[in-house]
Amino acid sequence: MALQPYCSPDLEAPVEEAVPATIGEHGIIGTRKIPKKKLTGLNAEWFxxxxxxxxxxxxxxxxxxxxxxxxxxxxxxxxxxSRCHWQMHQGRGSYSNFDELKAYFRDLILHQNWPDDREIVFLDGEYIIDHVVRFEHLRNDLGRVAETLGLDERYLHLPHTKDTGAARRGQAVAEYFDPDTIEKVRRRMAWVFERFNYPDTPDTRPRQ
Structure with missing residues (x-):
């Protein structure tokens, strides 16, 4: 979303989360916020x-x-x-207290097929990414990428979407996890931990 203006004919056009796929002389913008099973036409080609x-x-x-x-x-x-709360928001679960939420989260981690994103960053087993933007350093990393690529930062939008902070009700990330779920995430997301030096254990600080 932040880089979308540079693929658009109008650099100053507003950026919204829900968009159809478009192809133009400036680039390709994939569709967002349409369920994959409902994609048709150009939206089914670029998403x-x-x-x-x-x-x-x-x-x-x-x-x-x-x-x-x-x-x-x-x-x-x-x-x-965040994914757990997003699924709840999509109607794929419900809870009345934190114990029920933690049980749902444990089932999600241990038994559901959540993505590890390897297919996005690896091709035939080779890591093919040139520039990485870390969520925790979003503005600084985007600025660095824009400077490296010679992009005018005046058009570098940072839309705020998918905020699950309120749903967490101040619970620390560590409170969602137990040894089994920590081990599963560490193993399945090993490529992220190894390349970007994230801590081996979840954050114990309360959410603000």
Whole structure:
């Protein structure tokens, strides 16, 4: 979303989370906020969270490797708590107290098929990302990428979406986890921990 203006004919056009897919002379913008099972037409060709292999297949190897490849990462423990609340918001669970929420979270981590995002950043086993924007350092990292690529930072929008802070009610991320769920996240998201030096255990500080 932050880089969308540079792929648009109008740099000053407002950026919203829900958009249809578009292709123009300035670039390609994938659709956002449409369930994958409901995607049709151009929206079914270009959508958020596409794998590197899917993008390469559509643009070709020469174009794929001619452009800088940028992705975002986030502390996996925090990311999974956020995902839990996002699923609840989508009507995929409910709870009346924190014990019920923690039970749902444990089932999500241990038994549900949540994404590890490897297919987005690896291609044929090779890590193919040039620039990484860390969620925890969003503004600074985006500024660094813009400076490196020579982008005018006046148009670098930072829309605020998917905020699950209120739903957490001040609970520390560590309170959602137990040894089994910590081990599962550490193992499945090993590529993030190894490359970006995130702590091996979830944050014990209360959410603000």
């Amino acid at each position: 958020n969270h596409m794998s590197a292999a899917e993008v390469l297949e559509k643009v070709g190897r020469e174009t794929f490797f001619a452009y800088p490849r940028i992705t975002t990462v986030r502390n996996p423990f925090d990311q999974l708590v």
